[in-house]
Amino acid sequence: MKKIKFFLLSLFLVLFISCGGGSAKISANLNPQNYPFLGSGKFEGSYFPTQSFRECTPEEVGMDSKKLVKVYNYAANPNIKTEGLIILRHNYIVFETYLNGFTPDTLHESYSIAKSISSCLTGIAIDKGYLTDENVFVKDFYPQWDDLPDSDCRNKITVKNLLTMTSGLEWNEHDYYGDTSQNDAFIMYQSADNYLEYVLSKNCIHQPGSFFNYSSGDSMLLSGILKEATGEDVEQFAVENLFDKIGIERHYWQRDNAGNVITAWGIGLTLRDYARFGLLYLHKGNWDGNQIVSREWVEKSTSPAYQNINWYGYSFWLMPVFSDYQNYNLPSDIYLAWGIHTQQIFVIPDYDIVAVRLGNDNDPEHDDWVETEFLKLVIDCVKDK
Numbered sequence: 001m002k003k004i005k006f007f008l009l010s011l012f013l014v015l016f017i018s019c020g021g022g023s024a025k026i027s028a029n030l031n032p033q034n035y036p037f038l039g040s041g042k043f044e045g046s047y048f049p050t051q052s053f054r055e056c057t058p059e060e061v062g063m064d065s066k067k068l069v070k071v072y073n074y075a076a077n078p079n080i081k082t083e084g085l086i087i088l089r090h091n092y093i094v095f096e097t098y099l100n101g102f103t104p105d106t107l108h109e110s111y112s113i114a115k116s117i118s119s120c121l122t123g124i125a126i127d128k129g130y131l132t133d134e135n136v137f138v139k140d141f142y143p144q145w146d147d148l149p150d151s152d153c154r155n156k157i158t159v160k161n162l163l164t165m166t167s168g169l170e171w172n173e174h175d176y177y178g179d180t181s182q183n184d185a186f187i188m189y190q191s192a193d194n195y196l197e198y199v200l201s202k203n204c205i206h207q208p209g210s211f212f213n214y215s216s217g218d219s220m221l222l223s224g225i226l227k228e229a230t231g232e233d234v235e236q237f238a239v240e241n242l243f244d245k246i247g248i249e250r251h252y253w254q255r256d257n258a259g260n261v262i263t264a265w266g267i268g269l270t271l272r273d274y275a276r277f278g279l280l281y282l283h284k285g286n287w288d289g290n291q292i293v294s295r296e297w298v299e300k301s302t303s304p305a306y307q308n309i310n311w312y313g314y315s316f317w318l319m320p321v322f323s324d325y326q327n328y329n330l331p332s333d334i335y336l337a338w339g340i341h342t343q344q345i346f347v348i349p350d351y352d353i354v355a356v357r358l359g360n361d362n363d364p365e366h367d368d369w370v371e372t373e374f375l376k377l378v379i380d381c382v383k384d385k
Contacts (some may be wrong), residue, residue, distance in 0.1 A: 037097035048288035050247040055093035062384030081360040084271040107268035111339025118263035119315035123297030130229040134160040153204040161208045162218040163314040164305040168206035171215040185216040194258035216264035223263040234261035278345040278354035302335045328376040
């Protein structure tokens with residue numbers, strides 16, 4: 001996980017103007033034409049962006065425009081590769097910017113944000129009775145494991161274990177940005193025609209539920225389970241039961257050469273559509289009065305699944321993953337969906353905020369993007385909680 005770096009805020013703030021560069025000192029009253037990333041208009045009451053988003057000035061929802069300019073400068077730092085950033089409060093856009101050739105219409109690769117979306121689909125499948133609960137055994141969906149010896153711990157792996165990265169299957173996914181020759185996710189991507197067969201061939205080396213090991217293989221096994229349980233193609237199930245319900249009209253979802261939907265990565269959405277998914281979870285699975293996924297599932301997903309693994313829920317990351325979060329006085333209930341190259345959906349329940357950052361960071365272990373610093377800047381913008 002990323003090393004936490006110390007960031008010194010400068011005493012004097014220099015502003016980059018929009019995506020095109022330029023600089024200026026902050027004026028007493030910000031001219032929206034000079035700061036097009038800031039929202040405009042009035043707050044017109046509660047709504048959900050099923051059809052379209054509303055925006056308003058930050059001050060309309062108790063946020064400080066000048067401080068949001070600091071957020072822009074942080075995200076637009078040329079030492080990192082931010083491609084899109086959006087911040088919503090009370091469901092209204094107060095900040096939105098696109099950088100480095102990224103546009104509002106770009107379908108951006110989710111990477112492992114797809115794991116969180118697949119977790120949501122698992123909850124929906126349980127809600128609809130396709131799965132009894134998350135404690136069902138994985139072997140019941142894969143005949144490849146029918147004749148395992150009784151001593152083989154693959155017999156005990158549950159859907160919950162897949163969601164929480166505790167299957168115990170042998171898997172190496174430690175190096176994304178250097179030597180990937182031993183990284184199972186890259187090996188699977190580059191050489192396996194059938195990702196499910198690749199994962200199913202792995203041995204179990206830890207008792208399920210006893211050891212956290214981040215694994216795209218665990219998430220991939222959800223693909224076959226969802227297809228078998230629902231009787232539907234996973235992508236179609238997502239369209240009918242999630243995407244259409246919250247206004248996501250355009251997407252792609254990659255498959256392996258055998259046609260299996262890749263439930264570990266491979267979704268493409270716009271920046272705003274990632275924000276829609278964040279809003280669904282901010283509202284505990286409820287969208288404009290319709291319970292898309294149960295409140296209970298959202299709460300399980302965004303809480304520690306095991307006492308000794310307090311940084312991860314059901315395919316969502318929790319604040320203890322950042323060792324310094326308490327130094328910034330950040331709320332402990334913030335959670336995020338997180339993909340490589342720093343794709344992140346932050347949900348900040350205490351402040352009714354969703355922030356989505358998409359990028360193409362080639363070395364996030366050593367660049368200038370630090371999640372806790374970013375979150376502190378965003379929360380410092382709030383004048384009225």
